[in-house]
Every structure is written in structure tokens, then in C-alpha cells.
Amino acid sequence: MTSFPRDIKPVVRLFMQTRSKELLLGAGLSAATVTAGIALLGLSGWFITATALAGLSVTVAATFDVFAPSASIRFLAILRTAARYGERLTTHNATLAVLAALRERLFRGWASAGAARALLNRPARLLFRLTADIDALDSLYLRVLVPAAVAVGTALVASVTLGLMHPLFGVLFGLCLVLVGLGLPLAAGRLALKHARRRTYGIETIRSRTIDLVAGQTDLLMANRLAAQQQAIAAADAYTASADDRLNRIETGVSFGFGLVSTALLVAALLISATLMQTGTITAPIAALGVLVAFAATEPFAALRRGAMEFGRTMLAAKRIAPRLSAVQADFTPTAPAHELAFALQNVAVAHDAAALPALWDVTLELRRGEHMALVGSSGAGKSTLLSLLAGELPLASGMAVALDATLLTQRTELFQDTLRGNLVLAAPDADDDRLRDALAAAGLIADVDALPSGLDTPLGEGGMGLSGGQSRRLALARLFLRDTPLWLLDEPTEGLDGRTARDVLHRLALKAEGRALVIATHIRREAALADLIAVIDGGRITEVSRRGEAAFEKTLGRLRPD
Incomplete structure (x- = not known):
């Protein structure tokens, strides 16, 4: 009392x-x-x-x-x-x-x-x-x-x-x-x-x-x-x-x-x-x-x-x-980097709540605007944590982090019990039907939507029930396309898709990401092949960074899981 x-x-x-x-x-x-x-x-x-x-x-x-x-x-x-x-x-x-x-x-x-x-x-x-x-x-x-x-x-x-x-x-x-x-x-x-x-x-x-x-x-x-x-x-x-x-x-x-x-x-x-x-x-x-x-x-x-x-x-x-109600909301969003950079990390450390050891430590990494990077490493190495840091979802324990405004596409396709339109306008509340259809077309889903009796007004069940796994991923991709941010962060975007669907999704992603900075956390060769750089993360540290054309780049690409 x-x-x-x-x-x-x-x-x-x-x-x-x-x-x-x-x-x-x-x-x-x-x-x-x-x-x-x-x-x-x-x-x-x-x-x-x-x-x-x-x-x-x-x-x-x-x-x-x-x-x-x-x-x-x-x-x-x-x-x-x-x-x-x-x-x-x-x-x-x-x-x-x-x-x-x-x-x-x-x-x-x-x-x-x-x-x-x-x-x-x-x-x-x-x-x-x-x-x-x-x-x-x-x-x-x-x-x-x-x-x-x-x-x-x-x-x-x-x-x-x-x-x-x-x-x-x-x-x-x-x-x-x-x-x-x-x-x-x-x-x-x-x-x-x-x-x-x-x-x-x-x-x-x-x-x-x-x-x-x-x-x-x-x-x-x-x-x-x-x-x-x-x-x-x-x-x-x-x-x-x-x-x-x-x-x-x-x-x-x-x-x-x-x-x-x-x-x-x-x-x-x-x-x-x-x-x-x-x-x-x-x-x-x-x-x-x-x-x-x-x-x-x-x-x-x-x-x-x-x-x-x-x-x-x-x-x-x-x-x-x-x-x-009374707590001051923490702002984890990194500040904007220099003109030519999409993000820059300097001696960064990140720790999850109640974790005994940091998830990331002594990470130094940068990416230029318009470049694409593949972030590879074993499960638990810190790939998703690094993406969350760049997206502004985790605070820094130490170090310096600057990044452009980013959109994160997580491993799970988060869809809601709403219409197709309702799930899309979460990314762009002011988008009209033409813009929504353009995003669906870019994601390769417009033909499926047009075949539905109610089109954009078709209701979905809980978790997007009513769509196949490939259709759900394409819908999430269309939602990403509606977010016009200069930096896109993708966490294993084609995991669980069949090879044909995955290659089509990646092709469409590459077209829409032209001129935009892109970071893909992956352990699949087809996803890493989009990258200009590959950064290897192990135990929460960046152990190697290689650029396309270098022998280390091809060697790292060859070690990844085939398509």
C-alpha cells in the first residue's frame, strides 16, 4: 500500500x-x-x-x-x-x-x-x-x-x-x-x-x-x-x-x-x-x-x-x-553516418539481458551506400544480433555505431489476421492501391492476388493462414519494398523456400535493392552470391571481410551451403 x-x-x-x-x-x-x-x-x-x-x-x-x-x-x-x-x-x-x-x-x-x-x-x-x-x-x-x-x-x-x-x-x-x-x-x-x-x-x-x-x-x-x-x-x-x-x-x-x-x-x-x-x-x-x-x-x-x-x-x-507509462522510452537508433557510408561500427559490444557473455564484442565493420554485404557464420554466431543493432532494436554496451535508417526483414514472416491490404499498409499507411500493387508485382505475387475473389481485400487467417509458405514470404517481401529506407537488413530471407521460389525472390530483391545498401545474414550460397562483400562472424566477432574478386571471397562463398 x-x-x-x-x-x-x-x-x-x-x-x-x-x-x-x-x-x-x-x-x-x-x-x-x-x-x-x-x-x-x-x-x-x-x-x-x-x-x-x-x-x-x-x-x-x-x-x-x-x-x-x-x-x-x-x-x-x-x-x-x-x-x-x-x-x-x-x-x-x-x-x-x-x-x-x-x-x-x-x-x-x-x-x-x-x-x-x-x-x-x-x-x-x-x-x-x-x-x-x-x-x-x-x-x-x-x-x-x-x-x-x-x-x-x-x-x-x-x-x-x-x-x-x-x-x-x-x-x-x-x-x-x-x-x-x-x-x-x-x-x-x-x-x-x-x-x-x-x-x-x-x-x-x-x-x-x-x-x-x-x-x-x-x-x-x-x-x-x-x-x-x-x-x-x-x-x-x-x-x-x-x-x-x-x-x-x-x-x-x-x-x-x-x-x-x-x-x-x-x-x-x-x-x-x-x-x-x-x-x-x-x-x-x-x-x-x-x-x-x-x-x-x-x-x-x-x-x-x-x-x-x-x-x-x-x-x-x-x-x-x-x-x-512513466518510463522514458530508450532510443537505440544509431545516428546517421558520414555521407558515403551506410553504416559504421567501431569496437562495438552488445549484450542481451541477463546474458553472462556479450553477444557481440570488439566488432569493427562498415558498408558503403549502395553496396551489398553477406553476413555469414554458424547459428548463434551473432548475425541476427548484429542486424538488430543496425535496425536500432538493441542498445550498445560499448563502442560506436552509426547507420542509415534501416528496415529489417526477420527470419519469421510476421503476418496478421487481417486483409492482404491491412498487412501491406503496416509498412506504408498512406500507400494507395497502385503503390500496393506495384510492390506485389515486384515481389511476384500480383498474379496470385488478382486470382483471389476479393483481391487486396481478401482476409487472411491467424499468422497469414490461407497463403502458402512462398506466398507468405513474397507478401513480406512486398511489405519490405514499401519501406523506402536506404538500408535493408534481411535475416535468411529464403530459408524454407524451394529452390525455384527462392531464386525468383532473390532475383526480385536484387532488382529492387539496386542503389540501396543491403545486408543479408545467411549461410546459403545463393543469398551470399548477391553480395559485394562477405563478412564472417564467429563467436560474436568479425573474423574476416572479403570483397568480390578476391580469393577469400570465393573461398568463403564455396564453404556455404549449396542452393
Whole structure:
């Protein structure tokens, strides 16, 4: 609990930066709704009682004004209805807009260089942060901040109203209402904090284990671990159900407590009003007004019950999201090199998180603009790490690195469950159909796309399902062609393709890369044959650099895996 202000501050700041006027308006409308409801109930009680008493005397009945109170009651009823509608519309619209902005900010943050790599092996965590954790934050405004502010305001209004009947009555009622009305939710929130967190962890575990079961069922079956994974899911479900049960018990206790307190306050208000009426301090209609105001004033505090139950989940979500909101995003992008160079590395060292040894060390290498380089070496030698460094996805541990703006095509073809157009415009959001078709034609995929009934609007399944391996790679290549950067970085671009498709892809790549700097990490001869230079990397160090026409170049090329 000691970190509560620190955890919640970035979230509240984002709320206010995004829709501050709507959020404040929603809180004001919520207060107006409750105030109008209290006034309506109190005035109605006064009017009914006063009318009944006026009917006992013909003289009083003839002079009693029924129009002003009835008009006021009608006005308050309309005001309460309109304020309630406006409050729901405003608060929910503002909250959803804030959550959308928060989700976008987190997505962009996790798509940045360092964060994306850190979460690569735990996608379930990213999914949970972007869905459940952000959804939990709607309780912060709707069920905690607004109800608490409205409840305190209501207590103040009730205290002033009852204080006009008798000052001590108003002060004591207001103090009791605030102390008990806020004390119960706070106590319930502290009791529910641990169980709400357990429930959140349980749901996250269920989701993660279920994803593992669905995505890895073949591997689990081969390892004879399918039943064990199902049992693990059942255990997480039982853990979550236990936390739910404890939360339900606490909520039941809070509901009973609120009922008891409301009854006690109402009885006290009734007795005090009756005493004041007997002593002649107030009239019977005023006594009825006071009792009904006291009754209505307890209602907003009961609304805090739900917020108390959600408090632990909300605070946990804020704690996990706040560091990403307040952290300064690291910029790993190398600065631009001298005019004639595409990149230059000088005594560079790079280390992965938690790695005992650096992935690259003492690397000195450069490439001129328009030249093509093949980066060769065994698996784990550091080829992909070097490409990630040039792409700005990894920070330097030491040394100097400068590079042009680069686009990286990784080994895996990352396609999404979207249309062909949607997958292409990720690389160029402003590209029109002509430009998209030119890129597809350059990648050798335009004939396949034209043969599809919906063309560019053809939907793809998860991971690009619906396309063959060669078509998926060509689509990724078309996306690369849409990125008009002076430096292209390719990590084994034709791995897994048949020889004919691979040679066609490389031919098209060579045509589009004309005049552009190109680095291909490879261990295949056909890919390295595009290069003007070959750099050999071993154990994170550059051991040899040779240029086309030199004997070392042909010797290194001959050692690579044939087509």
C-alpha cells in the first residue's frame, strides 16, 4: 500500500490529459443526480406531510400553496433523470476514450525496441496487460474516484440541510456518515486486496496455461504432458474460485454492514427529528424532510461497495502499467553516418539481458551506400544480433555505431489476421492501391492476388493462414519494398523456400535493392552470391571481410551451403 500514490499517479495523469473536461463534467453530473435525488425525496416528504396537515383545517387548506412545491418536485424529477442520463453518457464515453488511449500508448510502448524483445517469449503477459489490466482501470474512475467524491459531497449537503434543523444534529450526522460510510469500504478494500490480487493472478494463469494447451497441444501430446497441463489449468481455476469465494464473503459482509449502518442512522434521524418536533424546534413537515434526507444520504455510500471489491484488482493493474507509462522510452537508433557510408561500427559490444557473455564484442565493420554485404557464420554466431543493432532494436554496451535508417526483414514472416491490404499498409499507411500493387508485382505475387475473389481485400487467417509458405514470404517481401529506407537488413530471407521460389525472390530483391545498401545474414550460397562483400562472424566477432574478386571471397562463398 505504500506505493499506492506512486502507482496511481501516472494513470490519473493520463486520465486528466486525455479527457479532463468530460471526466470533471461526469463527476459534476453524478453529484447533481444524487443531490437532485435527495432534494426530490426530502421535498416530496415535506409536501405530502404539509398537505396532509393543511387538509385538517379549511382555512389553512384554502391558503396552502400546492403549485410551487409540485413544480419544484417536477423540476427535480426531470433534473435527476437528465443528469443521470448525461452522467452515464459522459462518464462512460470519457472512460472508454481514456482506456483506448491507454491501450494505444501501451501497445506502442511494447512495440518499441527494448520492450518488444523482452516480451517476445511471454505473449500471454502482453495480451493480459492490453486487455484485463486496462479494463480493470475503468473501476478507478467509475467505481472509486467519482462515487467517493459524490458520497463525501452528499454527506456535506445532508449535514448542512440537517444542520439548519439543529446544528449539532447536522454535524453529528455528517461525521458519522463520513466516518462509517468511508470506513466500511476502506476496511473492505484492505480485506479484499489480497484476494482480488489472487483472483487476477489466477485468471492470468488460466489464460496463459490455456493458450499453452491450445498452441502446444501437439508437443504436449508427444511429451505425454497433455493431462498434466489440463490438471494445471484445473488447479488455477480452483485457486481463482477460492479467491472469488472470499471476495463474495467480504462483499456480503459489507452489504450487511451498510444495511446495519443505514438503519441505525435512519433510526437516529427519526428519533432526533421526533424530539425536535416535540420541543417545537421544527414542524412535522420539516421532520419528514429531515428523515428522508438522512435516508437518501446513505445511498451513495453503498455504491462504494463495488469499488472496494475492485480496489485490489485496480491497484494491481495500475502497479503493473504505471512503470510503462512513466518510463522514458530508450532510443537505440544509431545516428546517421558520414555521407558515403551506410553504416559504421567501431569496437562495438552488445549484450542481451541477463546474458553472462556479450553477444557481440570488439566488432569493427562498415558498408558503403549502395553496396551489398553477406553476413555469414554458424547459428548463434551473432548475425541476427548484429542486424538488430543496425535496425536500432538493441542498445550498445560499448563502442560506436552509426547507420542509415534501416528496415529489417526477420527470419519469421510476421503476418496478421487481417486483409492482404491491412498487412501491406503496416509498412506504408498512406500507400494507395497502385503503390500496393506495384510492390506485389515486384515481389511476384500480383498474379496470385488478382486470382483471389476479393483481391487486396481478401482476409487472411491467424499468422497469414490461407497463403502458402512462398506466398507468405513474397507478401513480406512486398511489405519490405514499401519501406523506402536506404538500408535493408534481411535475416535468411529464403530459408524454407524451394529452390525455384527462392531464386525468383532473390532475383526480385536484387532488382529492387539496386542503389540501396543491403545486408543479408545467411549461410546459403545463393543469398551470399548477391553480395559485394562477405563478412564472417564467429563467436560474436568479425573474423574476416572479403570483397568480390578476391580469393577469400570465393573461398568463403564455396564453404556455404549449396542452393
